[in-house]
Amino acid sequence: MTSTKRLTIAMQKSGRLSDDTQNLLKRCGLKLNLTDRRLLAHVSNMPIDIMRVRSSDIPGLVMDGVCDIGIVGDNTLEEAALERKLLGNNSEYIRTKGLNFGGCRLSLAMPEEFEYTGIESLNGLRFATTYPQLLKRYASENNIDVDFCLLKGSVEVAPRVGLADGICDLVSTGATLEANGLKEVEVIYRSTAALIQNPNPLSQDKQAIFDTLLQRMQGVMKAKE
Numbered sequence: 001m002t003s004t005k006r007l008t009i010a011m012q013k014s015g016r017l018s019d020d021t022q023n024l025l026k027r028c029g030l031k032l033n034l035t036d037r038r039l040l041a042h043v044s045n046m047p048i049d050i051m052r053v054r055s056s057d058i059p060g061l062v063m064d065g066v067c068d069i070g071i072v073g074d075n076t077l078e079e080a081a082l083e084r085k086l087l088g089n090n091s092e093y094i095r096t097k098g099l100n101f102g103g104c105r106l107s108l109a110m111p112e113e114f115e116y117t118g119i120e121s122l123n124g125l126r127f128a129t130t131y132p133q134l135l136k137r138y139a140s141e142n143n144i145d146v147d148f149c150l151l152k153g154s155v156e157v158a159p160r161v162g163l164a165d166g167i168c169d170l171v172s173t174g175a176t177l178e179a180n181g182l183k184e185v186e187v188i189y190r191s192t193a194a195l196i197q198n199p200n201p202l203s204q205d206k207q208a209i210f211d212t213l214l215q216r217m218q219g220v221m222k223a224k225e
């Protein structure tokens, strides 16, 4: 568990959200030195510690109270919450604020030659995905029966090598789908980066730090609009 005095923030160590997260925190006035290999970094001008981890570890760290707050994509957050609920682990969190970066959509995509005639034409098909829980929820809400195979990367290659009929993956520009001969047929979830917090009340000290940070974040985001 974290100290009662210093607010702990979980952020992606390296990847698509790390630069934007770092910039946001810097613009909020936090003096960060994240250039070294240390995974726990102290902010020198505020009682804040930064834990730099894989994106996929952030929801669990916040839900279990190891970190007080975190910045993560809604896609990762929602997938983790559904999976943890299924396993009987803590899955509660507060989505304090949507952020203006990391925008993408989780979509179903099929080979170009597939004849798509509506969602029912996907019935009985198998999808490669990193997001099985979001896929299962969408299928159940739309009364279709789909199978999945779990892939943590290079999902787009699955139909070509016969691993799956289609994919369920994140899309931003659509260039990767196009380059792999795939077409987007359904958007199942829209995501941005989000600021999340553990649902338990913070200590008085931490709440005061969090209030300051949140107020600055709102100012920074407003200035960017």
Ligand code: PRT
Pocket (backbone or CB within 6 Å): 012, 013, 014, 015, 016, 017, 053, 054, 055, 056, 057, 072, 073, 074, 075, 076, 102, 103, 104, 169, 170, 171, 172, 173, 174, 175, 176, 177, 191, 192, 193
């Ligand atoms: O490795 P780690 O656990 O830290 O997380 P990760 O594997 O999810 O890391 P990363 O850095 O790839 O993605 C971090 C987060 O960025 C995601 O969880 C999303 O919230 C967000 N994001 C935004 C994206 C994209 N856009 C995106 N386009 N994440 C991945 N992609 C990939 C997508 O999977 C596909 O391979 O980019 C490709 C498609 O891009 P376009 O532009 O060709 O459509």
